[in-house]
Amino acid sequence: MAAQLLDGKVMSDALRAEIAEKVAALKAKGVTPGLAVILVGEDPASQIYVRNKGIGCEQTGMHSVTIRMPEETTQQELEDQIRALNEDPAIHGILVQLPLPKHLDEAAALAVIVPEKDVDGFHVQNAGKLLNGLNGVVACTPKGALEMIRRTGVNLSGKEAVVVGRSNIVGKPMGVLLLQENCTVTICHSRTADLAAHTRRADVLVAAVGKAKFITADMVKPGAIVIDVGINRVDGKVVGDVDFDNVKEVAGWITPVPGGVGRMTITMLLQNTLEAAERTLA
Numbered sequence: 001m002a003a004q005l006l007d008g009k010v011m012s013d014a015l016r017a018e019i020a021e022k023v024a025a026l027k028a029k030g031v032t033p034g035l036a037v038i039l040v041g042e043d044p045a046s047q048i049y050v051r052n053k054g055i056g057c058e059q060t061g062m063h064s065v066t067i068r069m070p071e072e073t074t075q076q077e078l079e080d081q082i083r084a085l086n087e088d089p090a091i092h093g094i095l096v097q098l099p100l101p102k103h104l105d106e107a108a109a110l111a112v113i114v115p116e117k118d119v120d121g122f123h124v125q126n127a128g129k130l131l132n133g134l135n136g137v138v139a140c141t142p143k144g145a146l147e148m149i150r151r152t153g154v155n156l157s158g159k160e161a162v163v164v165g166r167s168n169i170v171g172k173p174m175g176v177l178l179l180q181e182n183c184t185v186t187i188c189h190s191r192t193a194d195l196a197a198h199t200r201r202a203d204v205l206v207a208a209v210g211k212a213k214f215i216t217a218d219m220v221k222p223g224a225i226v227i228d229v230g231i232n233r234v235d236g237k238v239v240g241d242v243d244f245d246n247v248k249e250v251a252g253w254i255t256p257v258p259g260g261v262g263r264m265t266i267t268m269l270l271q272n273t274l275e276a277a278e279r280t281l282a
């Protein structure tokens with residue numbers, strides 16, 4: 001394998017140890033960071049994410065609660081639950097697990113979370129702060145992906161960065177973060193003409209498409225940093241958006257799936273929750 005592995009587990013273990021120390025210091029001051037996760041319905045992938053979030057909290061000494069609401073929950077019931085958590089002093093971070101069942105309005109629900117407790121960074125106030133270069137909560141997946149890119153030690157200034165995917169959760173904030181690193185950023189999407197012509201120019205390539213093995217070796221510049229945000233299930237196996245086995249022979253650095261960005265996303269969630277708790281003492 002030509003590429004160096006960007007191991008999300010190794011990086012997360014080190015970061016979580018640092019977070020655990022800071023949690024202990026905060027507890028000594030009488031504040032236990034608390035995360036509340038709201039899970040509506042029975043989506044199997046969401047159940048796994050939520051379980052891993054709980055494990056992360058336990059590892060780092062944080063308080064966590066999971067509020068399970070039935071599939072038929074109404075918008076009013078969901079928003080009332082969020083408002084109750086907004087008022088709860090033991091809770092510093094609130095996360096509404098997405099996707100919500102189809103009959104619920106995601107944007108309206110997320111808008112109810114007070115921005116200080118929006119540890120996902122999805123509230124328009126936090127998204128707007130990121131766009132304006134102001135301090136706010138940064139969405140966990142792009143934040144974790146950037147941390148992995150930084151750990152290559154490559155000077156990002158002036159580099160070509162290509163993000164494939166334009167979601168509010170990953171693609172758009174990822175593009176803004178790379179712009180802040182002085183990359184020249186291109187955001188590609190399903191309507192992009194000649195996608196490979198763009199990806200082949202990328203010194204940093206972030207794949208957030210949601211299609212298994214979508215990025216093939218011929219689409220990658222030799223030596224590139226390749227970050228795979230995808231989590232796809234194929235024949236019961238979890239695979240990313242990048243054809244790992246072939247792309248690893250071309251890339252300079254690559255993240256595995258599983259054990260890559262997904263692990264770092266949860267670590268960033270823990271960090272955002274810690275910081276939200278720290279702010280209550282500031």
Ligand code: GUN
Nearest residue numbers: 095096097098099120140
């Ligand atoms: N569903 C998949 N990823 C995420 C995430 O990072 N946050 C939330 N709230 N829901 C998700």
